[in-house]
Amino acid sequence: MRPGRLTILACSLSLASSAAWAAPATTSGSVALALAGVVAPYSSLPAKERKAVAAFFNGDSNVRISKKIVVTADKVVCRASNVAITSRSCELTFGSKTHTVKGSGANAIFATVALAGVPADGAAGTIFEALSKLSCTLDPAAIKDKAGGGADCSFEPGN
Template sequence: MAWRNSIAFLIALFCFAPLDASAGNSTGPAALALAALAAESSPLVNVQDKRLLAAYLNGAANAPYAKSKRIEVKADAVDCRASNVDIAMHACTLSFGARKIELQGRRAHELYATLIENGVPADGAAGSIHEAVTELACEVDAAEVAQKAGGGARCAFKP
């Protein structure tokens, strides 16, 4: 009889356990764009790495880089919103530890659209649409980007 209770418990555990399907991943051009745009506002990414990512985003895959160069871009949270009432409103908040960076207008819209491109699901509320992630972690491998073979950028996040 005890084994029946164990089986019932295991079935319930698997049926009601949260799945890790909420985690998101992206690669290629969408991940590169997300990494570059998040890095632009990040106090954790140095100026040389920001310049290299900006060059990549502007189409310069052959930009000079240090041998074995890998750039990590992390943010605790990225929360972007657009209004479906005030259609000119676009805003994003990027969190890097205790530091918060606010974006407005075109820069916010660019990041908002890039989150959509990376497969982040929308969440709406009265008059606004949110695209938000937490635990953003991107890595860009400069040598792989320079190969122009479709690889070199990866991002992971929680929607």
């Protein structure tokens, strides 16, 4: 039996949406700053740069750092249960190190990843948000100008 036209079309659309889902994505402005802000505390950035990112994320653009700050993560995978509703966690991977974040911290990361446009996925009572190859660049001079620029991120949705 040969597959019908609808079956072939459905399979083609399924493959196309899978390819689009894994395509690199970007975000900028306040969403990029928020993404860098929730990831930076767990990264291997020098303390001075982590403090600057935290200051930006808390609304203070008067930091004593002038060079661009790059926040990276190899993977960010967040899970929340829609059955065991108190269960939420995120695993942030930086090279060979993985940090597990639970509770409100995980919820903030999960929500920010969703805000950045990463599509949710789910299975057996769990909702996933995941991205890989995160790279956010913060430009202190542009952020200080308060013109909406100075924060840009790129990533791949999914893991």
